[in-house]
Amino acid sequence: MKLTEQSIAPGIETTDVYGQSFSLNDLKGSKVLLSFMRFAGCPVCNLRVHELLKEQKALEQQHIKVVLVYESSKESMLEYLQQEKYPVTFISDPENKFYKAYGVEKSFFKFFSSFFRGAMGKVIKGDKLFKNKPGIDGDIRRIGADFLIDEKGKIEIAHYSRFMGDDLPLEQVLRK
Numbered sequence: 392m393k394l395t396e397q398s399i400a401p402g403i404e405t406t407d408v409y410g411q412s413f414s415l416n417d418l419k420g421s422k423v424l425l426s427f428m429r430f431a432g433c434p435v436c437n438l439r440v441h442e443l444l445k446e447q448k449a450l451e452q453q454h455i456k457v458v459l460v461y462e463s464s465k466e467s468m469l470e471y472l473q474q475e476k477y478p479v480t481f482i483s484d485p486e487n488k489f490y491k492a493y494g495v496e497k498s499f500f501k502f503f504s505s506f507f508r509g510a511m512g513k514v515i516k517g518d519k520l521f522k523n524k525p526g527i528d529g530d531i532r533r534i535g536a537d538f539l540i541d542e543k544g545k546i547e548i549a550h551y552s553r554f555m556g557d558d559l560p561l562e563q564v565l566r567k
Contacts, residue, residue: 393494394549400425400540401492403458408468408481415458416544422455423540424564427495430529431463431471434517435510435556439535440479441520446561447478453565455539460484462529470525485528496551497532505555513556539564 394400400423403415415423426443428436443450443457450457457479461468465483472481484490518524537559539548547567550559 393551394538394546396546396549398546398549400538400544400546401489403460403482403489403492405482405484405489408465408472408483413458413480413482415540418456418458418540419544420542422453422542422547422567423458423538424450424455424559425458425460425493425538425540426558427460427490427493427536429462429531429533429535429555430525430527431461431467432525432527433529434515434521434524435513436461436517436535437520437524438513438517439556439558441517442558442561443479444477446565449561449565451478455564456480458482460489462487462490462533463525464528467525467528470523473522490533493536493538494551495536496534497530498534499532501534501552501554502532505557508554508557510554510556537564539567 407413460482535552537550541547
């Protein structure tokens with residue numbers, strides 16, 4: 392079931408890929424950009440991570456914390472991150488517990504249609520940005536979603552991608 396704006400964001404209690412405790416409730420008081428990616432070896436997701444890192448200063452100025460959820464195992468995520476620390480939280484969810492709670496879908500049609508909507512260009516760009524590319528350890532049919540959550544834990548924007556690479560524009564996040 393898809394979530395709507397003004398609904399309370401479902402809680403996430405887990406450990407991040409580095410083994411640190413993480414609770415979405417602990418971020419109340421700050422805005423949160425919660426993005427559901429595909430898997431660590433996804434070049435389109437890698438491109439999005441680089442876009443987020445490029446805008447990190449602007450996100451920090453707006454007091455927006457970034458949390459990225461992947462279908463990948465912690466091992467694949469650590470291989471992808473290469474021991475580097477980033478100013479975002481990376482969550483591994485290979486059991487799809489959080490994907491289900493947020494209604495993030497899988498769709499072969501949307502995956503396939505992505506290639507008629509510019510995904511190939513994103514694949515090429517994102518592939519070049521990998522330092523170390525893990526293999527596929529998620530469902531290729533996964534279509535992402537982004538949620539901007541306000542300081543009180545309500546969903547301000549619920550963006551379910553229409554195709555792979557259809558991310559919530561960062562300009563829209565920074566305007567809120």
